Amino acid sequence: MCKISIIMPMYNSIKYLDECIRSVMQQTLKDLEIIVVDAGSNDGTLEALHAYQKEDERIQIIHSDKKSMGYQYNIGIAAATGEYIGFVDSDDTISKSMYKDMVACMEANDADIVVCGIENVD
Numbered sequence: 001m002c003k004i005s006i007i008m009p010m011y012n013s014i015k016y017l018d019e020c021i022r023s024v025m026q027q028t029l030k031d032l033e034i035i036v037v038d039a040g041s042n043d044g045t046l047e048a049l050h051a052y053q054k055e056d057e058r059i060q061i062i063h064s065d066k067k068s069m070g071y072q073y074n075i076g077i078a079a080a081t082g083e084y085i086g087f088v089d090s091d092d093t094i095s096k097s098m099y100k101d102m103v104a105c106m107e108a109n110d111a112d113i114v115v116c117g118i119e120n121v122d
Helices: 014-025 045-055 069-079 098-108
Strands: 004-010 032-038 059-063 084-087
Touching: 004 014, 004 069, 004 098, 014 032, 014 045, 032 045, 032 069, 045 059, 059 069, 084 098
Parallel strands: 004 032, 004 084, 032 059
Antiparallel strands: none
16 A cells, blocks of 8 residues: 555646646655546547556556546546555646655644645636
């Protein structure tokens, strides 16, 4: 079991994919799995995901037959093996220590859930 399973729903996300997935791959908390649930992308997203998977063995790609983010999240949750679960949307970029900080906060406070702030960037 890993510390955290990060679930990432995808659909035609090539525009943001590199910055998004690299921000997850470069987390200071290394004990994680990255579960990408792709809903039939046809813009090169899926091909790019396979290239990232070759680069990082923590990436698992699951194919979804529905284009519903909720459905994709549920598929990812069912596949997760982590002690904790995190979510990153396909157009998000996260700070390098986000999950390390969130897990530390959770454990220090015996919390069931933690939520972090956001910063909108155009």
